[in-house]
Amino acid sequence: MSTLTDPPNEGFRLSMLINDTRYRSLTFQVIAAIVLALCIWYLGNNLIQNLRAAGLNISYTFLGDPSGYDINQRLVEYDSQSSHAKAALVGLLNTLLVAFLACITATVFGVIAGVLRLSNNWLVSKLMAVYVEIFRNIPVLIWIIIIFTIMTAVLPGPREFRGDNATASMVFDSFAFTNRGIYIPMPWFENGIFASTAMNWLLVLAGFAGSWIAAHQINVWANTKQESTGVRPKTTALILAAWLVPFLALMLIMGLTWEYPELKGFNFSGGIKVGGPLIALWFALSIYTGAFIAENVRAGIQAVSKGQTEAASALGLRPRRVMNLVVLPQALRVIIPPLISNFLNITKNSSLAIAVGYADITATLGGITLNQTGRAIECVLLLMLFYLTASLTISMVMNVYNASVKLKER
């Protein structure tokens, strides 16, 4: 029987930090971290000292001062006496508005173009290929300017709607397409349940939520019935009723009326104005990013093995159901992750708004406020914070959605 002796306990010696493979990598990492921290400290200190030497001290008090300028598209109450912070908020909401609208339409364009590009129809698939190649290979700034220029040059000015022999006229007497934007009728409630318009619209939204729940319940009921009896009851009429009845009832009770735009003085007034810059930016971002999304969709669909389609067809599913039930659910796993970065691109590219005079946050906080106050560093830091927060939020939401569609491994 041999005796096992413990290796001699040598204790810890300093040289082991370099020579002993157990510690060596750790040593180097600690050294690297310290050097990095020193560099950051040096640069930060340098920044603060230089700023102080130049007489610039970081201060955000200017945000409370009156801004002194007006903004043409305001989603919240704002005038030139409001603070710079309020101006930044107006810009922020404008950025979010155009990003939200563009994300939706870009997805619609992208999915349609991506699916059609795989069409068996030669003409359709080639047309889509042309769309994708043209739009994603020209910078989005150029698209924004082209669309805006065409709009202002081609559409008539409000002046041309005036007089007995006007050269332009409103469509259906309710839509006016001018080179300053499109005026559409605005719905409002004659005898709303709440005093504020916003609350009334929230009520309508709540009605929709109720309808959605009801429709869901009808589906659940139909599924149970189908499972127990084998016959699925007809639900189309019921679901339609669940959506329409509460909505129509609400509209009747609150007295829905339309306010039509009309020419008054220099411009149209009344109705809702969708400004030219918003349209140009929205449309340009949509078609540009749509072209990228189309490629993602195509890649996603082609990533699903052909055997899946063939197996589904062999089971007797029709082509549309094959797409909806078999191919798309699997394709989404490939489509969603790059789609997230496309949404982030839309949000960030919306900062090109200033090219057409759209008052997004880069134009208000990063443009006029920065210029009038001279607080460049403060404004730019705030802008970075905003875009970072917005992008991370979009990422988070989309990642949650991605988690819900990705392959569930059991």
Place this chain on the structure above:
Amino acid sequence: MKKSVILGAMTFAGLAAGAASAGTLDDVKARGKLNCGVTTGLVGFAAPNANGEWEGFDVAVCRAVAAAVLGDSNAVEFVPTTGKTRFTALASGEIDMLARNTTWTFSRDVDLKFEFVGVNYYDGQGFMVPKELGVSSAKELDGATVCIQTGTTTELNLADFFRSNNISYEPVPIETNAEAQQQYLAGACDVYTTDASGLAATRATFDDPAGHVILPEIISKEPLGPLVRHGDHEWGDVVRWSLMALIAAEELGITSANLGEMAAGTENPEINRLLGSEGTLGEMLGLSADWAKNAIASQGNYGEIFAKNIGEDTPVGLARGLNAQWTEGGLLYAPPFR
């Protein structure tokens, strides 16, 4: 992410600090070229001509400074700036001076840390509308869409004017004069507002200048002048006195025609001091004795520059008005050269 913030900010701060400490005059002499910030194009004030050479009223100031410092009025690198980029360009040291019809205001002088060296054009903000609108006063502009260059004092004056008259408007913010012109002509806005001189200059380039009227209201004081960075007083003096030399030359009757004759010596000691045949004014500035002679030789005196670029015989067609010599009822008044 965090690192790049600090690196970026540090670069900015480093540039700002570096620019403030060095002597601009020495830099310009060593470089052999003056970097002068001008507009991106405003006919009469600063715009490239058919040969690609910059010319105009503001350009003349740049050329005069270059001639005074370097003896060569063509030793200028013109840097086009927008209303938004001009101050950053100057603060960062990208340009040595800014001659871009920039309004002298308290906050720009004090808070933004610049030094306005004088006024080369006394202006005020006006409105231009198409004649067919039949508007005769700015107070009739209720509800109008107004094109405006963003990042300028006009933006703030406009808001104040409409608010104090209790009428509404819709602003269309635009980056450059050229874009504003295009938008205005396309009818995307009813009114274009900027300094009255700028309106006249813009109108001069229209196909049909007579179809547009400049409304009588002048809603603000806009003293336009060249500016330099705060803290470099030697350089500030050079730019200030180059401008003053042009103004004094007109007052003293020195023109590009009689400059050679005058420089040889006259009976008027002030002319002699100015042109360097007497005294050491050039030396005090750190320049050669004939600095003012070179400055005047480049484009002529103030009156000649005015007449050639924006005067009544040019398409811009501006009268001297406030910009006449003090002896003729204007505001131009150069301090004595002694």
